[in-house]
Amino acid sequence: MYGITKSVDMQLALSPEHATIVPDATSMRDFLTLSLQAYWFAPPVALWRAVELRTAAQEEYPRPLLDLGCGDGLIAGLLFGPQGVDVGLDPWAEQVRRAARSGVYRWVQRADGGRMPYRDGTFAGVFSNSVLEHIPDVGPVLAEVKRVLKPGGRFFFTVPSDAFRRMLYYYRQRLDAGDEAGARAYADEVDTCLAHYHYHTPEEWADLLARAGLTLERARYYIPEPVEHLWDRMNHRFGVGRRSLWGLLVSPRLRPLGYQRILARWVISHFSRAWRPWYEMEVPEGGKGGGLLVVARKE
Numbered sequence: 001m002y003g004i005t006k007s008v009d010m011q012l013a014l015s016p017e018h019a020t021i022v023p024d025a026t027s028m029r030d031f032l033t034l035s036l037q038a039y040w041f042a043p044p045v046a047l048w049r050a051v052e053l054r055t056a057a058q059e060e061y062p063r064p065l066l067d068l069g070c071g072d073g074l075i076a077g078l079l080f081g082p083q084g085v086d087v088g089l090d091p092w093a094e095q096v097r098r099a100a101r102s103g104v105y106r107w108v109q110r111a112d113g114g115r116m117p118y119r120d121g122t123f124a125g126v127f128s129n130s131v132l133e134h135i136p137d138v139g140p141v142l143a144e145v146k147r148v149l150k151p152g153g154r155f156f157f158t159v160p161s162d163a164f165r166r167m168l169y170y171y172r173q174r175l176d177a178g179d180e181a182g183a184r185a186y187a188d189e190v191d192t193c194l195a196h197y198h199y200h201t202p203e204e205w206a207d208l209l210a211r212a213g214l215t216l217e218r219a220r221y222y223i224p225e226p227v228e229h230l231w232d233r234m235n236h237r238f239g240v241g242r243r244s245l246w247g248l249l250v251s252p253r254l255r256p257l258g259y260q261r262i263l264a265r266w267v268i269s270h271f272s273r274a275w276r277p278w279y280e281m282e283v284p285e286g287g288k289g290g291g292l293l294v295v296a297r298k299e
């Protein structure tokens, strides 16, 4: 546990119960520029995260709030601001240290989502961004979320959707060329690289949540197909996930040479203009996108 002296239970008792974080100030924010500032070294990551943040910012988050699988706290920082989240939890020690330094959380804890060190009914909200797809069996995590939520509490999570694989640009390209096996192999490669274990439909999520005693309230697709196409092509151009010239140029080891500040400024100003139409694009009514935001409730 980082940055606390008393137990989370005791401290949360002092937290403003029923207070709600309405990121409406944040929902108007330019998440594309903010994400590019944070992830200038990996522009396609910034694009995906910008659209994700714009989507997540349209929800209201009740406190006390837990960020499940908080990582380094960067995303929660952009969404909720300093001290905007009560507790961050992640099993990865280095990420937990970074999250503790981020100033976003009142407390940060190293623990697994399948065995959370909190009493029943501790939180009014649980937020989890891009986490569940990395956990092969989500059953124990969903059961724990239900347990740590107060009655009426809500669970907000984002995951890649059931349409993710077929919306990959190079999957589509291979399929259009009649190479079905090649398309599948490409999507498998992406799964391995990103450590994605599953892609569920909203109906499948409703079923998984119900088994844990949670009710799916709503599910909303984001990342329209043209955005995922651009993201996939740009991952190749920037060599994200493999060795590349770009990877070498942005390597932290070369930071002392000083040029990275100029490169970062160029990336931010260029892509915040060039990618704006994709950032603002909506999934067509009744259509699907590569990402899925789910809101569930504990009755």
Ligand SMILES: C[S@@+](CC[C@H](N)C(=O)[O-])C[C@H]1O[C@@H](n2cnc3c(N)ncnc32)[C@H](O)[C@@H]1O
Pocket (backbone or CB within 6 Å): 068, 069, 070, 071, 072, 073, 074, 075, 089, 090, 091, 092, 095, 111, 112, 113, 114, 128, 129, 130, 131, 134, 135
């Ligand atoms: C792609 S990162 C997302 C981090 C952060 N939520 C964000 O949006 O930047 C996935 C995170 O899930 C965490 N994670 C993986 N398995 C987990 C588990 N069983 N319980 C909680 N977190 C887990 C990882 O340690 C990692 O920090």
